Amino acid sequence: MEVGDLSRVAQDYLKVIWSASEWGEPPITTKGLAERFSTTRANVSETLHRLDDQGLLIYRPYRPALLTPIGRRLAIAMVRRHRLLEAYLARTLGYAWNEVHDEAERLEHAVSELFLARIDEVLGHPAIDPHGDPIPNADGSWPQFGDTAELSEVPPGSYVVLRVSDTDAEQLLQLAEVGMRPGVTVTTSGKDGAITVAGKAVRLDPEQLGAVRVLV
Amino acid sequence: MEVGDLSRVAQDYLKVIWSASEWGEPPITTKGLAERFSTTRANVSETLHRLDDQGLLIYRPYRPALLTPIGRRLAIAMVRRHRLLEAYLARTLGYAWNEVHDEAERLEHAVSELFLARIDEVLGHPAIDPHGDPIPNADGSWPQFGDTAELSEVPPGSYVVLRVSDTDAEQLLQLAEVGMRPGVTVTTSGKDGAITVAGKAVRLDPEQLGAVRVLV
DNA sequence: CCATACAGTTAAGTTAACTTAACTTGTCGC
DNA sequence: GCGACAAGTTAAGTTAACTTAACTGTATGG
Structure with a gap:
């Protein structure tokens, strides 16, 4: 199947x-x-x-x-489709970080395996999508990374952002506006959502903090 | 609508x-x-x-x-989708001339207007797709060309191929194999389907000749 | 001009996916 | 431990799209 x-x-x-x-x-x-x-x-x-x-x-x-x-095998195949498409849209068609999700949701149902293979090749077999989510391999295996934790549950300190959840478009846009994206360094104070993102001081609510995963 | x-x-x-x-x-x-x-x-x-x-x-x-x-306006919008996608697949993803049709049929239902606008721009607003079919503009208007006729109904002589029908995948592959594609010059003898395509002598049946349109 | 073959239609039934309405279950605060 | 409310389910009905079976139109060759 x-x-x-x-x-x-x-x-x-x-x-x-x-x-x-x-x-x-x-x-x-x-x-x-x-x-x-x-x-x-x-x-x-x-x-x-x-x-x-x-x-x-x-x-x-x-x-x-x-x-x-x-069911799990097919689910992972869909996740691969979604994330590969996100990576492709961002890299080759100039889609903004917060635009890729919706378009990928449309395309993931339509593209052929040939199309997926071609974009995978064009992108050089990427391991993560623009939000930092890992892209499963075609055989269902996963690229390896260090351990991650939500920014909401991590002790005060400096961290590298690995992933920003893309399930809520509105929230994703807010996070994008404060510069929160995979690769940037953030520093948490532990006090009330006050953090610095790439040097700039910002305040995030708990839900927003929960959408960000960092390397621990 | x-x-x-x-x-x-x-x-x-x-x-x-x-x-x-x-x-x-x-x-x-x-x-x-x-x-x-x-x-x-x-x-x-x-x-x-x-x-x-x-x-x-x-x-x-x-x-x-x-x-x-x-209905006509929407039909033309679908034709635009199909042909723009064909052009994109051939130009940027290395799709073969006879592979683009099937993938475009999948994608044409899924892509957003934003996606279409982006690929139209990447391609430099192409006027024809890989089979030589004209691509309608976003407002439903058409690019202008000279008059065309089917190769099956044209007097003996030399012509430039403008378009090869893509409705029959099998036939399209056969025509591709003898070098029949938009831009090449063909010479018809009038005798029994014997013609030369880019210098090479080949024989085509009436149905195949009907799938090729040339500039007249 | 009419029989007939085939193109076209209608009818009846199916399935996935949806809705609204009414009912049941489970859990949480007291 | 129980009552109330939110979560969850079942039931009944709808629609688009499909199938099979049976029927109807139409165009054509004799």
């Missing part, structure tokens, strides 16, 4: 369910999926039943959905 | 119905659409009713479908 055999909706669900737990968070809820896809909880519930029937995940009412090995 | 508001199926129908008459051929039939989309005549019939209801075309049973002004 390949991602091309899945419906657009199935592709979206697998990617989002997998991504929700990428950094150790608890499994995404029915409500969370409904918000993510701007639909009703009822619709999510029914769709999860269908995906269970298709063997992509295990879903028992009132339990969180759990990806099967097949 | 924009192309993004249409279903994928509606986008396909408008593009194909419009394209069928691009070079003066009669309107495409129900059967023709069914073959083009690998579906049943029944399905085509029902879909045409739906598109009529949506005001995209006029459809009366046993009459050919006729695009409304709105």
Whole structure:
């Protein structure tokens, strides 16, 4: 089974369910999926039943959905598509850091494996996307990095930003405006969200701090 | 109304119905659409009713479908998408002449207007795609060329190839193999499909000759 | 001018995906 | 330990898109 055999909706669900737990968070809820896809909880519930029937995940009412090995493999293939496309859009078509996500969400359902192979080659097999998220290899394996932690839970000190979450476009734009992007150095004071980003003093709320992962 | 508001199926129908008459051929039939989309005549019939209801075309049973002004505008927007994408794939991603069509058919439903604007700029606002088909401008107007005719209906002599039809992938590959592509010079003898392409003698059947348009 | 072949249509049924409405479950504060 | 409320589910209905089966129009050759 390949991602091309899945419906657009199935592709979206697998990617989002997998991504929700990428950094150790608890499994995404029915409500969370409904918000993510701007639909009703009822619709999510029914769709999860269908995906269970298709063997992509295990879903028992009132339990969180759990990806099967097949579901996980396909989810990671979707994540690879998304992140490779983000990298391509930023590098070759001049997309701004906060514009790549939406376009990648459109293209990830459409491009062929040939297209992916070509852009992977043009980019020189990149290991991370513009937000710092690792790009899985074609065989599902992962590039290796040091350990990371959320900026919200790290002791005061200086850190190198590795990753900025791209799930909330609004938030991403705010973070981009204060210069927060992979590679910059930030210093946390521990006091109330006051930090310096590339030398400039800024203040971030806890949610914004949680969207930034740094090397520890 | 924009192309993004249409279903994928509606986008396909408008593009194909419009394209069928691009070079003066009669309107495409129900059967023709069914073959083009690998579906049943029944399905085509029902879909045409739906598109009529949506005001995209006029459809009366046993009459050919006729695009409304709105339908035509959207059809041309889809043609622009398709051909711009073909040009982009060939020029920047090393797609072979006969590979671009299939990938463009996937992408044309997915890319945003921003994406189109960017690739149009990268390509320097091209007037033709890799098969020699004209690319409509964003406002629906057309680049100007000299008159063309099918190679099958032209008197013996030498001509410059302007366009090679891409609707049949198999045929396109055959024509590519004998060196038939936009820009080359061909000489017809009038005898039985015997012609020279860029100096080399080859023989083409009438259907193949009909797929090639030359400057007259 | 009419029988017939085939193009075209209608009808009925299916599936994925969605909605709204009504119901159930689970958990948290007291 | 229980009541209330949020989360979750089920049910019923809708729509686009598809299929198969059966029927209808139409154009053409004899």
